Amino acid sequence: MQSLTITWYPTLISPPRLDLYPLRQIAASSVLSSPTAGNKRRGMTSRRESASLKSLASRRTSTGDDDDGYCTLVDFAGNGGGGREGTTVGDDLVVLLYHLQHACKRIASLVASPFNSSLGKLSVNSSSGSDRDAPKPLDIVSNDIILSSLRNSGKVAVMASEEDDSPTWIKDDGPYVVVVDPLDGSRNIDASIPTGTIFGIYNRLVELDHLPVEEKAELNSLQRGNRLVASGYVLYSSATILCVSLGSGTHAFTLDHSTGEFVLTHQNIKIPTRGQIYSVNDARYFDWPEGLRKYIDTVRQGKGQNPKKYSARYICSLVADLHRTLLYGGVAMNPRDHLRLVYEGNPLAFLVEQAGGKASDGKREILSIQPVKLHQRLPLFLGSVEDVAELESYGDVQQTVNPGYEV
Numbered sequence: 086m087q088s089l090t091i092t093w094y095p096t097l098i099s100p101p102r103l104d105l106y107p108l109r110q111i112a113a114s115s116v117l118s119s120p121t122a123g124n125k126r127r128g129m130t131s132r133r134e135s136a137s138l139k140s141l142a143s144r145r146t147s148t149g150d151d152d153d154g155y156c157t158l159v160d161f162a163g164n165g166g167g168g169r170e171g172t173t174v175g176d177d178l179v180v181l182l183y184h185l186q187h188a189c190k191r192i193a194s195l196v197a198s199p200f201n202s203s204l205g206k207l208s209v210n211s212s213s214g215s216d217r218d219a220p221k222p223l224d225i226v227s228n229d230i231i232l233s234s235l236r237n238s239g240k241v242a243v244m245a246s247e248e249d250d251s252p253t254w255i256k257d258d259g260p261y262v263v264v265v266d267p268l269d270g271s272r273n274i275d276a277s278i279p280t281g282t283i284f285g286i287y288n289r290l291v292e293l294d295h296l297p298v299e300e301k302a303e304l305n306s307l308q309r310g311n312r313l314v315a316s317g318y319v320l321y322s323s324a325t326i327l328c329v330s331l332g333s334g335t336h337a338f339t340l341d342h343s344t345g346e347f348v349l350t351h352q353n354i355k356i357p358t359r360g361q362i363y364s365v366n367d368a369r370y371f372d373w374p375e376g377l378r379k380y381i382d383t384v385r386q387g388k389g390q391n392p393k394k395y396s397a398r399y400i401c402s403l404v405a406d407l408h409r410t411l412l413y414g415g416v417a418m419n420p421r422d423h424l425r426l427v428y429e430g431n432p433l434a435f436l437v438e439q440a441g442g443k444a445s446d447g448k449r450e451i452l453s454i455q456p457v458k459l460h461q462r463l464p465l466f467l468g469s470v471e472d473v474a475e476l477e478s479y480g481d482v483q484q485t486v487n488p489g490y491e492v
């Protein structure tokens with residue numbers, strides 16, 4: 086992949102390396118803490134009383150309840166919030182999350198920067214000859230930002246990205262594998278339409294350590310979605326929202342620009358079991374199979390299992406369309422083989438299932454599909470359990486006709 090050197094106006098300083106940084110100090114460090122609401126508490130724990138940090142952490146519950154109600158992502162994860170049932174979130178994962186969220190803040194400021202508007206418009210020729218869309222400079226810069234954050238974390242063995250033909254091996258003993266779409270929806274960026282970063286985190290498969298680098302990089306990246314340790318997205322919109330699952334529930338944090346922190350705003354998101362919204366590019370109606378047409382015609386008229394007339398919403402930006410679906414219910418879909426299993430389908434399916442929803446390719450559960458190649462594409466149906474199940478019951482919902490759309 087081509088690399089690009091671009092100067093931009095950074096609004097946030099680079100973080101200190103936290104690879105071996107004791108986790109409990111992350112929450113206490115004055116470099117990382119917010120200067121406002123949590124100030125008093127953090128100041129209290131910064132030095133003299135660092136020994137009492139552990140007791141402070143245990144006072145704050147894993148549900149994210151805090152003495153002043155201000156709970157950052159690092160506080161939440163560092164205090165065990167959202168870990169798989171009966172387990173806490175390990176220090177390594179918190180360090181990795183810290184670096185990832187910092188990278189996303191940098192991308193957020195880039196996406197919104199008046200000095201980089203032209204970056205959204207250009208396309209960079211991809212030399213790979215693959216069937217992937219030509220990346221925009223912003224895609225490449227975002228990719229570089231994520232890669233450097235993963236390197237700095239010291240916790241990642243391999244990164245597999247939409248922007249690279251093959252996975253990048255980073256560190257032999259990194260405990261994690263990260264799959265990522267650094268900037269999804271960038272085709273719309275010059276119109277300031279919301280975009281997003283999507284990521285998934287797996288454990289490194291130690292049983293593959295003896296293999297040549299290229300081989301183990303690829304096999305580590307092709308893990309089934311049901312092996313995900315964590316996944317998330319960051320939505321760059323009117324608010325910048327980081328939505329994550331660490332294996333128990335789906336939680337969203339909103340960027341507080343006054344402190345530069347992601348703050349817990351939506352704990353334990355539950356997708357309504359039924360919605361009243363469908364989200365799809367329905368200009369493709371005449372290329373759809375019979376089953377999908379019937380389903381959409383039925384719910385539009387209020388003649389489905391939910392006897393209400395459905396409404397259409399389609400931003401054409403996957404993270405934004407999914408975020409709305411998580412909150413309001415319904416179904417977000419792309420019925421053609423377009424979205425990628427490894428770094429779009431799986432991470433989003435994990436979030437949807439952790440929020441009590443359903444994720445399907447129209448026939449199979451997304452998380453059960455064994456990926457066979459990094460940039461594998463598939464149809465995607467995500468949303469409310471009952472809506473996705475009803476849609477699947479029409480049988481023929483995957484679009485196989487794909488004339489090659491220009492827009």
Ligand SMILES: O=P(O)(O)OC[C@H]1O[C@](O)(COP(=O)(O)O)[C@@H](O)[C@@H]1O
Nearest residue numbers: 218269270271366401402403423492
């Ligand atoms: O053209 P369609 O089928 O409506 O696809 C739109 C989808 O493609 C995306 O833009 C992703 O495509 P890329 O990964 O190629 O950028 C999504 O954000 C959006 O949901």
